[in-house]
Structure formats: C-alpha cells, structure tokens
Amino acid sequence: AQSVSQHNHHVILSEAASLELGCNYSYGGTVNLFWYVQYPGQHLQLLLKYFSGDPLVKGIKGFEAEFIKSKFSFNLRKPSVQWSDTAEYFCAVNPGGSYIPTFGRGTSLIVHP
C-alpha cells in the first residue's frame, strides 16, 4: 500500500529562520502532490500543488516545494518564517489518476517571535 512519510513531526523555529519540511512517498508511478496547511482555529487549506512540469512549485505566503522524482520527495520550503506560519502542515499524494489521496501524519510547526 502507498505511504506518505513526514519525518519531522514537530519543528520549532525562531522568526526569520529557514524552513524545510520533508515529505517522501512510496508510489513508483506518476503522482500528484499537495501540501496543505491548518492554522490554529482555521480550516485545512491548500498551500500548493504539483501535477507536472517545473518541479519547483510556488504556493501562497512565500512557500515553495520541490519535486525530486528520483528521491520520491516533495519537500516544502520557506526562506524566512514568520510567527504567523505557526500551523500544522500536511503532505498528500494521489497516485496516477486516482482521486483518492494519501496524507502524511502532519508536521507541527511552531515559530517563536
């Protein structure tokens, strides 16, 4: 069965630090990739997505992610985090043409002002 791994369960950073959250998946074929974010007290929302083309994808609020097919990875990055980036981050993968996503367990990010 397909799996999605987010190796960092909890990350604590100071403002202005750089962020990289790991996401690895086990499916070997074509994939559609997503990062979602859930801010405290808010709904889960899409941060960015990758379907094809340029493996470097830019999302909202200065986030970007890079798809590295050879490493089965889709890591999320932000050069300088803010206190408002404190949230739970989820990676999700849809294999091939499947509508059904597999989610990672999430990474809790706390940014200290």
Added chain:
Amino acid sequence: KAGVTQTPRYLIKTRGQQVTLSCSPISGHRSVSWYQQTPGQGLQFLFEYFSETQRNKGNFPGRFSGRQFSNSRSEMNVSTLELGDSALYLCASSFESRVRDTQYFGPGTRLTVL
C-alpha cells in the same frame, strides 16, 4: 462566497447508535469529499460524491455511508457506532470531480463516541 459549512460542529453519541453529519459545499461546487481525522490514523479519505453519485470510496467498512442531494449538499452516516469512530470528520468541496481541482475544507464535525 460562503465557505464549506458542516453541521453539527460537535456531537456526542454512545456505542451502537448511529449518526448523520451534514455538509454544505461552496456555491457552484458539485463534488463533495469526506475525510476522517484521528490522532492514530491521521487524515483518511472516506468517499466522494459528484452529481449525487458516489465516485470514489476509501477503505472504510460499510457502516460508513453517504449521499448527495440535487443541490450538492451531502450527508454522511455512520451506523452502529464504535469507540474508534471518535474523530474529526472533514468535508471538502471542489468544482468538479478531478484530482487537479482545489478542494476547500470545512471546519469539521467533532464526533465523540462514549
């Protein structure tokens, strides 16, 4: 545009009972998906409805069912509740039933089974 709404927001039931959760999608969206979120299993896909038809189904027992009405509103039903059904149930809507359509999530219904 109003976002995805879910009712009720909180529910407490006892084992063996059944429960119905409701989801109203964003106006114009015809696809509604349901997810279960638990500390142990994380976020898991339950099923998706599009134009009143179940299009996709996750790996959950038949106790979990749903339906969609002609106005795209959707309900999810869980029969014979078990303690393990305690979870946050999320609904998400999208314009069409395509992987590439952005899903918009609701606030969820927190179900506690005692």
